[in-house]
Amino acid sequence: MRGEPPAGRELAVDTGLAMLVLVVVGTAITADVGHASAGPGMAAYAFGALLAVLMFARRRWPVATLLLTALTLIVYYGLSYPPIGLAAPAAAALYSAAEQGELRWSVATAGALFGISTTHRILEGDDLAYLLGFETGTTLGLMAAAIALGDGVRARRGWRAELARQSHAARLERERESARRVEQERLRIARDLHDLMAHTVSVISLHTDVARESLRDAPEVAERSLAAARSACSDVSRELRLTLGALRAGDPDDGPALGLDRLDGLVATAAAAGLDIDVRTSGRPVRLSAISDATAYRVVQESLSNVLRHADARRVRVDLDYGAGELLLRVSDDGRGAGTETGTDTGAGTGTGTGGGESRGWGLTGMRERLALLGGGLRTSSPAQGGFVVEASVPLEEHS
Structure with missing residues (x-):
C-alpha cells in the first residue's frame, strides 16, 4: 500500500x-x-x-x-x-x-x-470476587492499553513532525550560511581584482610615462620600461585567467595562490618602476594561514601601488615584524604625506592615503575590510618629517 x-x-x-x-x-x-x-x-x-x-x-x-x-x-x-x-x-x-x-x-x-x-x-x-478480582483488572488493563497506545502514537507523530521542522530549519540555515559565504567570496574576489588591476595599471602607467620621456634621448631606458610594462600585462593576464577559470570551475579557492612568498616578485616589479625598496624582517617568521597570507600580500601590494600613483616618492621601506600572535606590517615612504593622521585600527572610513586625497579611499577601505574580517586592523599616518606610513596587524591564526 x-x-x-x-x-x-x-x-x-x-x-x-x-x-x-x-x-x-x-x-x-x-x-x-x-x-x-x-x-x-x-x-x-x-x-x-x-x-x-x-x-x-x-x-x-x-x-x-x-x-x-x-x-x-x-x-x-x-x-x-x-x-x-x-x-x-x-x-x-x-x-x-x-x-x-x-x-x-x-x-x-x-x-x-x-x-x-x-x-x-x-x-x-x-459475584464480587469474580467481578472485582478478575474482570475489573482485565477491563481496566485493556482500556489503559488502548489509551496509552493512542497517546504514544500521537507523541511519536509529534516527535517526527518536530524533527521534520528542525530539519527544515537546519536546511534553511545551511542555505543562508551558503549564501553568506558566496557573498563573502564575491567580495573577496572583487577586492582581489581591484588590488590586482590597481597595482598593474599603476606600474604600466609609470613605465609608459618613462618610455615616452626617454624615447629620443635614452632609447635603452625606454626599451626597458616598455619591457617591464609588457611583463606586468602578462602577469595580470595570467592571474585573471586563473581567477576566471576558478570561478567557472565553481571553486574560487583554486585561484592564484597569493602570499608573502611572492613578495620578492612584487618588490621587483615596483623597483623596476624606479622605487628604491628596502624589505626588512624581524622576529621568527612563521607560516600564516592562507587567508592571512593573502591579506598581508594584498596590503603590501596596495601600499606600493599607492606610492607609485600618488606619493612622488623615491624610497620605500617594508617592515615585517613577526610577534606573538600577529604579524605587524609597516610600509613607509619618503614622498609627500597627507599631513594628518588618516586611519584607525579597524575603522571602515575612507582614509586618504599617501598624499592622494580621496583618490585612494577605496583602496584603504578594502584593506581595512580585509583585516577586520580576520580580527586585525589598519592604521595610516603622515609623520611630521614627511612621507606616509601604512601599519597593519595581521593575526597569525584565523579569527572566528
Missing part, C-alpha cells in the same frame, strides 16, 4: 478497524454467555454494526465518536442484550480519541463507563 495516497491508507485502516469491531462484537453476541439476556437477535447485531460504523468518523470527530460509542454501550446493556464486554467495543474509540490529542476525554469516558458498569453489576448481584 506504499503507492496509495494518505486518504486511501486512512480509509483502509478505518475499514480494518470497523471489521475488527464488527467481528469481535458479533462473536460475543453469537456466543451469548449471559444468563438473563434477551438473546441474540437482529437488534443486537444492529448495535454491533453501529459500533463498527462509528470507526469511519473517529478521525474527524474523535470525541463525538467516543461519546456515541459509550452511549451505545449503555443503551445496549440497558436492553439486556448478550454481554459483549466493555473494553473490546470501546477500545478503538478510546485509542482514536487519545491519538487525536483528546487524552482527558479518553480517560474520563473510560472511567465513567467502568464506574457505571461496575455499579450496575454490583446492584444486580454479580
